[in-house]
Amino acid sequence: MNTASMLHPLLALLLAPLLPGVINRTKAFFAGRRGPPLLQTYFDLWKLFRKGAVYSRTTTWIFRAGPIVNFACLLAALMVLPLGRVAAPLSFAGDLVLLAYLLGLGRFFTVAAALDTGSSFEGMGASREVQFAVFAEPALLVGLAALARHAQALSLTPIYAGLSSASWSVSFPMLALLGMGLFILFLSENCRIPVDDPNTHLELTMIHEVMVLDHGSVDFGFVQWGSSLKLWILGALWTGLMPPGATGRPLLDLAAGVAWMLVLAVATGIAESIMARVRLLRVPQLLVGAGVLCALGLLLTFR
């Protein structure tokens, strides 16, 4: 562990709200619009943290706890998350399972908070969220298993530390398959197009946005910041695959990691600009497809 790995969680916390900004600017560019400012999410957060609150009479403490637990889960997940060649602050055998299950705990409370409102819209969103998670979780773990087998390690930090430009030339097919699989998971878990549309306000088509319909004020601030952090965390699982290898200078590795994260945000913006949302009934097929890509990647490690 070094300065860069201590710095990464802090940096993630501060830079994550930039990612939605980059995505939105990219989309605006493709649509020929000017788009919202790059720092819009920061402005939103600043505003939300200074607002008074309105709560539904139906809700209980679960509704208030939902965003907090979700945000705490993401903070804890940052502790085991490496960014490319930058080691995570903590690393131990099986931390990849902990990461997946921390995201699961966050999901549990987000869903519970949605059901707490008694709103049929939010119930609908919650129902879809747990449905897609059923297909996404095995895919994510199979993808991580393939990487674990490739690196012969049980922890995220050594798994990603071993990857370099050389690994791309040696095991190109496996890494390419995993790259595709993890990118689909990144889009679906973060509720982006083609699974969900973060911009639409038509409740019937929404998943994540509809679950947080009744949140406002500081709670909604946690939700917004949390979804940026989730972009960062699942993004790091993807950007870690990318070259180059360790440079030997941790701060340079950190800079490379952040740069790839911005590239991912632009790629997401492009994907959202050139694709339409798939029908909800097709989403499970898409996720099973991601699972198949990851499983093929795992299969290729058994040569």
Added chain:
Amino acid sequence: MPMEGIYLFALLCGAMVLLAGTGIGALLVGRWSARWAVALGGGGAVAACLAGLAAAIAALALRFQKTAVLPWNIPHGSFALGVDPLSAFFLVPMFLLSGLAAVYGIGYFRPWRGRNPGRFWLSYNLLVASMALVLTARNGMLFLVAWEAMSLASFFLVVFDDEAAATREAGWIYLVATHIGTAFLLALFILLGCANGSQDFAAFAAPGGATGLMFLLALVGFGTKAGLFPLHVWLPEAHPAAPSPVSAVMSGVMIKTGIYGIVRTLEILGSVPGWCAWLVLGIGTVSGVLGVLFALAQHDLKRLLAYSSVENIGIIAMGLGLGMLGLHYGSPGIAALGFAGGLLHVLNHAMFKGLLFLGAGAVVHATGTRGIEALGGLLKRMPWTGAAFLAGSVAICGLPPFNGFAGEFLIYAGSFKAILGAGALALGGVTVLVALALIGGLATACFTRAFGIVFLGESRSPVAKAAHEVDATMRGPMLILAVLCLVIGLAAGTVVRFMEPAVGMLSGSSVAEGGGGSVQWIFPMALSSVLLLLIMAAGALVFFRRSCLAGRPMRETVTWDCGYAAPAASMQYTATGFAQPLTNAAARILRSRVEFHPPKGIFPSTASFHAETPDIARESLFDPMFRKTAAWLGRLYWLQQGRVHFYILYIVVALMVLLGWALRP
């Protein structure tokens, strides 16, 4: 025998005698005074469980391993009682949960409606005593007697509310299922006895011949009690029918005696063929996935929990199967992780499933219904029950920082280690990994639904609106269990170190050796610190939120509903609707019967949707089988004339035949 050995056996036997004595006493006293019967039966159960718990924990800590033989005048039988780490490990949750459920039972049965409460306490205390005997018996005959006593005591508890026809039918199914299982066990012990010339477990050490067949018999016999698919058919019937503290004990610890039987058989047989390991792994996977799928489709709260027990038994079997695979392919590290994960999940499931059944009992107590669709909004009226149920729900989904995560983490670690290796073992690892992840996702769907629909939102019926919090004797055990779930989750490393000797008996090596050193490698400080950080971060965020909102306006209003003028509780998402995307995806397996009256016309007046999901194993396997058997046996009705002298003739003929057999040259 060393001094502590005598004390330990005295404590254990004392607990069993106390249970039997107070049970019978409660029945006798109950004729005159319900109050004294409850005090005697309930008090005796709690005291005996405390004594037994102390003995079991001491035995586990001392790595105690002794057998004591008392004289018993039964052919092939000897009253051999033994305590070793494996028995002690199963005794701990058994006494713990039984004691807590007894406290809960005192409150649960408060309005006695003029019936003798001794009836309940006799069966309950005998059930606990016979479970203790099953876990400590070291002789085949004694084991079978204890096993039968356990089955009968639990049968009488299942049919406790025998006014309801459904309860009587559930009891009947349970009685038939458990005896079919016992028949296989009888065959197992006859085989073992013939091979070794004695029914003492000590003599079983070196069996001759067909270990595969013996293990298969044990798997069917014990699997019926444990609730492995497709032998689980009695669980979703018996658990909802039984009073809730009984459901908690049956689901939390009684079905674990089946798991104990399987691991004890493994320990006795030493090594089994490789296909047995694959079979256990396969059955575990099927039980796990199908169990949670069927749980998702239920709208009876206790039936849902019963199916979830099938799922968790499946997870335990997956851990055991992985352990057996590790042994078969010569990977002691993976074996230790698999067995440790399976055993830890035994303990964990006793805690959270016990908690959830007690919570469901509190809901039934407060509202009089088990139907999820009629509930809602209970967290406001039953804050303690709701919080405890939430803890149990998070734990059963295997989510950190609760105990469910610790057990599944061990099995995951074993499967990842297997995947890093080569060959068939890696295939086993991938199977476990995919199945666990799938079960995790489905369990989250199932328990956000159970907790969300029952405790959150608006009340869907007048009974839910009129609900009230239960009293302290019922709240206390639930809260203790909830705290234990959290403590075991945070101190998993200590718990695993504590159960190492039991794991060692199965895997021949310890979890610590698997990582080359200490338990530290599997539950390192880093893991506990992330979990602690999670809790601290949540606490800090609560304060941050409070300081952000300090001095700012806070208002209350209705849930946003697109400006609709008259929101009603019936407009909420239903439990059926919540699960429908997933139950539709699995429609071919679930085969739900749907009754759908869609809205018709320009001004539709009524519309309804109802889905019922019967058990697939019962519908397409057991019911046809039993119908065929009944039809076939029906041809023998002519034997049953209903006249006494015919029956006497049968007896005489039978005696003559036996006499001839005995006098044969």
